[in-house]
Amino acid sequence: MFPARIxxxxxxxxxxxxxxxxxxxxxxxELVSTQVDDKTGIATVTxxxxxxxxxxxxxxxxxxxxxxxxxxxxxxGMILTSSSDTVFSAGLDIMEMYKxxxxxxxxxxSTLQEVWLKLFAxxxxxxxxxxxxxxxxxxxxxxxxxxxxxxxxFTIGLNETQLGIVAPVWFMGTMENILPRxxxxxxxxxxxxFSTEKAHEIGLVDQVVDTKExxxxxxxxxxxxxxxxxxxxxxxxxxxxxKDIIASLxxxxxxxxxxxxxxxxxxxxxxxxxxxSLKKRK
Numbered sequence: 001m002f003p004a005r006i007x008x009x010x011x012x013x014x015x016x017x018x019x020x021x022x023x024x025x026x027x028x029x030e031l032v033s034t035q036v037d038d039k040t041g042i043a044t045v046t047x048x049x050x051x052x053x054x055x056x057x058x059x060x061x062x063x064x065x066x067x068x069x070x071x072x073x074x075x076x077g078m079i080l081t082s083s084s085d086t087v088f089s090a091g092l093d094i095m096e097m098y099k100x101x102x103x104x105x106x107x108x109x110s111t112l113q114e115v116w117l118k119l120f121a122x123x124x125x126x127x128x129x130x131x132x133x134x135x136x137x138x139x140x141x142x143x144x145x146x147x148x149x150x151x152x153x154f155t156i157g158l159n160e161t162q163l164g165i166v167a168p169v170w171f172m173g174t175m176e177n178i179l180p181r182x183x184x185x186x187x188x189x190x191x192x193x194f195s196t197e198k199a200h201e202i203g204l205v206d207q208v209v210d211t212k213e214x215x216x217x218x219x220x221x222x223x224x225x226x227x228x229x230x231x232x233x234x235x236x237x238x239x240x241x242x243k244d245i246i247a248s249l250x251x252x253x254x255x256x257x258x259x260x261x262x263x264x265x266x267x268x269x270x271x272x273x274x275x276x277s278l279k280k281r282k
Contacts, residue, residue, distance in 0.1 A: 091136030
């Protein structure tokens, strides 16, 4: 269960009907699919916004809806992954922040807050099958899960300072929930990206595998550890551990700080230069 005092429930926008096949229930939207294994009761939520699962408003809305649906269906746990072979999520979509429409950018950031709250405070066990690169917002999603399994030869980290952006306090707190404070400070001030192997060495990811299938299997094993643990006791214990980080997010204040930061001329200039550099790579 999600804490009622913190979370608001939003009905998922599901465009396709519920289908049964091979002992699985499968729900698909334009950008997110959710498959629930009837044998394990575990839901696998897959991001599918090619080419790199950039987190724009539309994708965030559908992730939020998928998390609501998984909770409503009383799944035993949730695995978050990507349909891409090389990218888990490339992070926040720069185009949402460059010369933004004010109404849309407010909803964009508010929806990101909702997704983080739902994922970080989820009562059910959560795991991330990181089957590709996970910078910035992609790293945030993975860290918000309780367990992380990552494929070899990829990178993960909060690299915001490399783009002239300061990661919000709740991004910082999410990483500090996993790593020692000093390690987090160095990682964030440097905007450091860790290789899969280094991330495993420092504890940012829990296991390293070669394939997505192995990652899903390891995530399933983790979630099944809680099969005989009363959910309410597990949920409340998790809330105690995470309550200070959750409380650190003052949503309105955070929104105003975000709007102020991205409208600064030097930030807009930096985003513009970054967009131009991406165009030259194509």
